Amino acid sequence: MSHQNPIIMVIEDENLLLQAISKKLENNDMKPVSCTTAQQALDYLESLPELPDAIWLDFHLGGGMDGLEFMGKLKQNSNWSEIPVVVVSNSATKDKVHSMLALGAKKYLLKAEHRLDDIITTVKEFVQKGE
Amino acid sequence: MFKNFKISTKIILPIIIITTIVLSAATIYSYFFNTKNLEIVINSHLETATQSRANHVKTVIKMYEQRARMLTSKTWLRKHLKSYYETNGEEYKTIIEEILVDLKLENPEFLHISIINPDGKVVVSSHKDFVGKDFSNKDFFINGKKDYTVSDYHEPEYDGSRLHIAGPLTQDGEFLGVVAVSSDGKTMESVMTEYSGLGETGQIYLINKEGYMITPSRFKEDTFLKEKVDTLNARNCFSGAVLKDIAKYKDYRGSFVLGTYQYIPEMQWCLLAEIDESEILAPARDLLKFSIIRVLVVLTIFFIVTLLLAKMISKPIIALHHGIEIIEKGNLDHKVATTSKDEIGQLSRAFDQMTLAIKQSRAEVDQKVVKQTEEITKKSIDLANQQKAVLNILEDVQEEKQKSINLAHDLKKFQLAVANSSEHIVITDSEGIILYANQAVQTITGFSPQEIIGNKVGTKENWGGLMDKATYQNLWQTVKTSKKPFTGEINNKKKTGEKYIAQANIVPILNNQQQVAFFVGIERDITKAKEIDRMKTEFISLASHQLRTPLSAMKWFLEMLLHGDAGELSKEQTEYITNIDQSNERMIALVNALLNISRIESGRIIIDPELTNLEELVKTVTTELKPKLEAKKQNIIVSAHHSLPKINLDPKLIRNVYQNLLTNAIKYSPAESDITIMISKKDDQIISQISDSGAGIPIKEQTKVFQKFYRGENIVKLETDGNGLGLYLVKAVIESSGGKIWFKSEEKKGTTFWFSLPLKGVKPKKGQVTIDS
Numbered sequence: 001m002s003h004q005n006p007i008i009m010v011i012e013d014e015n016l017l018l019q020a021i022s023k024k025l026e027n028n029d030m031k032p033v034s035c036t037t038a039q040q041a042l043d044y045l046e047s048l049p050e051l052p053d054a055i056w057l058d059f060h061l062g063g064g065m066d067g068l069e070f071m072g073k074l075k076q077n078s079n080w081s082e083i084p085v086v087v088v089s090n091s092a093t094k095d096k097v098h099s100m101l102a103l104g105a106k107k108y109l110l111k112a113e114h115r116l117d118d119i120i121t122t123v124k125e126f127v128q129k130g131e
Numbered sequence: 132m133f134k135n136f137k138i139s140t141k142i143i144l145p146i147i148i149i150t151t152i153v154l155s156a157a158t159i160y161s162y163f164f165n166t167k168n169l170e171i172v173i174n175s176h177l178e179t180a181t182q183s184r185a186n187h188v189k190t191v192i193k194m195y196e197q198r199a200r201m202l203t204s205k206t207w208l209r210k211h212l213k214s215y216y217e218t219n220g221e222e223y224k225t226i227i228e229e230i231l232v233d234l235k236l237e238n239p240e241f242l243h244i245s246i247i248n249p250d251g252k253v254v255v256s257s258h259k260d261f262v263g264k265d266f267s268n269k270d271f272f273i274n275g276k277k278d279y280t281v282s283d284y285h286e287p288e289y290d291g292s293r294l295h296i297a298g299p300l301t302q303d304g305e306f307l308g309v310v311a312v313s314s315d316g317k318t319m320e321s322v323m324t325e326y327s328g329l330g331e332t333g334q335i336y337l338i339n340k341e342g343y344m345i346t347p348s349r350f351k352e353d354t355f356l357k358e359k360v361d362t363l364n365a366r367n368c369f370s371g372a373v374l375k376d377i378a379k380y381k382d383y384r385g386s387f388v389l390g391t392y393q394y395i396p397e398m399q400w401c402l403l404a405e406i407d408e409s410e411i412l413a414p415a416r417d418l419l420k421f422s423i424i425r426v427l428v429v430l431t432i433f434f435i436v437t438l439l440l441a442k443m444i445s446k447p448i449i450a451l452h453h454g455i456e457i458i459e460k461g462n463l464d465h466k467v468a469t470t471s472k473d474e475i476g477q478l479s480r481a482f483d484q485m486t487l488a489i490k491q492s493r494a495e496v497d498q499k500v501v502k503q504t505e506e507i508t509k510k511s512i513d514l515a516n517q518q519k520a521v522l523n524i525l526e527d528v529q530e531e532k533q534k535s536i537n538l539a540h541d542l543k544k545f546q547l548a549v550a551n552s553s554e555h556i557v558i559t560d561s562e563g564i565i566l567y568a569n570q571a572v573q574t575i576t577g578f579s580p581q582e583i584i585g586n587k588v589g590t591k592e593n594w595g596g597l598m599d600k601a602t603y604q605n606l607w608q609t610v611k612t613s614k615k616p617f618t619g620e621i622n623n624k625k626k627t628g629e630k631y632i633a634q635a636n637i638v639p640i641l642n643n644q645q646q647v648a649f650f651v652g653i654e655r656d657i658t659k660a661k662e663i664d665r666m667k668t669e670f671i672s673l674a675s676h677q678l679r680t681p682l683s684a685m686k687w688f689l690e691m692l693l694h695g696d697a698g699e700l701s702k703e704q705t706e707y708i709t710n711i712d713q714s715n716e717r718m719i720a721l722v723n724a725l726l727n728i729s730r731i732e733s734g735r736i737i738i739d740p741e742l743t744n745l746e747e748l749v750k751t752v753t754t755e756l757k758p759k760l761e762a763k764k765q766n767i768i769v770s771a772h773h774s775l776p777k778i779n780l781d782p783k784l785i786r787n788v789y790q791n792l793l794t795n796a797i798k799y800s801p802a803e804s805d806i807t808i809m810i811s812k813k814d815d816q817i818i819s820q821i822s823d824s825g826a827g828i829p830i831k832e833q834t835k836v837f838q839k840f841y842r843g844e845n846i847v848k849l850e851t852d853g854n855g856l857g858l859y860l861v862k863a864v865i866e867s868s869g870g871k872i873w874f875k876s877e878e879k880k881g882t883t884f885w886f887s888l889p890l891k892g893v894k895p896k897k898g899q900v901t902i903d904s
Contacts, residue, residue: 016688017687020684021687112679112722112723113719116687116691117690117694
């Protein structure tokens, strides 16, 4: 993770949101890896030459695997378990927040409550901590 | 008769009688003694008076003789008489007459003076009628020839004369005749009518030998020689009886008198002195009267004293008697209790003791009677009890019968209730073999009771067979082994094969040996309820995902636009996009509010209390709101109770309350105004007060403040931003936390909201969602 532009994996099934996030990350000198499903994200993790510096994860995901399941699988792989994960979701019920944080998520944010800038700042912080 | 008298009478009567007798005797004795003494005194006084008066009479007679002697001693009278005799010359007679007239004038007591010749013929007289009269047979002539005598007069028709005084006229031994003088006896009369010392009724008078009164009576007129006195003393006097003792008799008037007498032999007269007995005895009678009065007074005093004395004596006796009467009537507790130490007192005490003894002995008897009565009563009670017991048994039988009837009724009621219940109810034996199924079983499952009775419950043959093994085992473990009721959701199927979810309650019924005798299973088809529940959850899910996702997209793209990520924007473009962004933010807020309301209304909200410092909570909220405050140059003043304790409450919920109220205050207050928050403690409540000086709430709308979607007419114009859900939510949150909210508002002046929270905090509540998630 010594490269200049940190790689941020964004897992978001809503295409418009994904576009906005990716665009904003790029504007902030970061390299987004966009995934619309959890499975796609897992595939990328295995196939990509470099592991992402942080993962932006939605809770509700289409395609049969939700954010929680993905998180479980991520933590089971020792290569991936150290990657900081920020959960950005539409809902933040107590159960969801607790289970995510229990699996090692760094932060759980509610989409509509936060500006994109703010979320990216947060992600950036974890990337820098990781260094 | 005396026996019948009261004691007081018995005492009084003899004393009074004796006293009366003694006093009467004394009075009578003293009366007679006094009378006797008086009589003696008066008698002796009368005797003295009689003697002295008799002597006086004799002296007067002597005086009369003396006067007659003086007449005859006139020598020239005798000379002239001799000359007359001798010459019979009329001139002598005239001289003698003149002499006699002169003598008569000299002695006014002399009525007539006559000279009688020795033959008894009147020769010369001062009274011409007498001349020539022959007195030769008259006593005074006969006696007068011898000596000078006084004799009484016997011719009442000859008024005025009382006495004759006669004496011989002699000259040188030659008898010339007799000088006779008739006198009116005034001297004698004046002597005899002297009554001084004789009281009111005393009198002294003379009677001649014939018994005729010759001196005046003290009481009668014209008695001379007319009043014949023939009294005891008159008779005794003439009979020559010696005066002795006191003589009491009736006098000539018929009055009782006490009298004495004295015989005057010279004249053969009796001098009688008498005094009325009534006068003598008057003092004695007065004394008697006084004595009688004295006796009466003494008797009266005696009577009173005796009466009092008798009363004094008889009082305790009466008390004793009264006591006896009371005791006779059966009151043995009565005490005569006389305090006196005399014999009556002793008697009454002895009586009291006797009463006590009677009482004791009676009490003993009573006790015996009571004891016997008790025994009898006991026996009769025993008998009654036995009767009662028999009756009770009968009653019990009756009661049991009634109970049975009641039970049958109850059973009927329960049967009906169970049979007609909308819940699916089955009763099985301990092995789960269906014994009973109600109507609802058929309605819900489609199996008729006939079809399933005798089958094992909840198997493939009826509505069961869909339960997973673990649940199935857990169920039977709970009800059969642990013998506890099972509650849970189970999957069932109908006769048609349609599946449904049932809320099942299975209760084991134990017998006396604590073994399962029956199971009662009550099930309810909750498929629809579950569906509704799922739909609500889905709505929230939909709202949160399907609404929030596009809102988020808009939010972020707008953000990028404004940030210049798509190139610089003109001023106008920036303004428009800012407007869109603000609208989008409102939409997000609205969605959040709707979600929160949905959560609260469905009751699925979690209350997760923790000890919270309210002042700090408020400060974090004000910090958050700082940009808005600064924009309007408003100032928030927070003041809190100096020792405000931490309260156990859900900070997320209460934070929402402060957020809402403060946001409103900021929103609806003018720029540069002050907003104050005060947190105080009152009793067992924490009171938060949020005051602004804003638009206020119109009075007519004040009742609608907490209604869903309500916004004040005045503020709708003022501020378009707002959804009318804030205060509704605030109220719901506060009430779910055990508090209350109220306010005071005046249009154009401002509003103050107060809300209370219990000091003891709020109890945690399990749920599915939190606010703002």
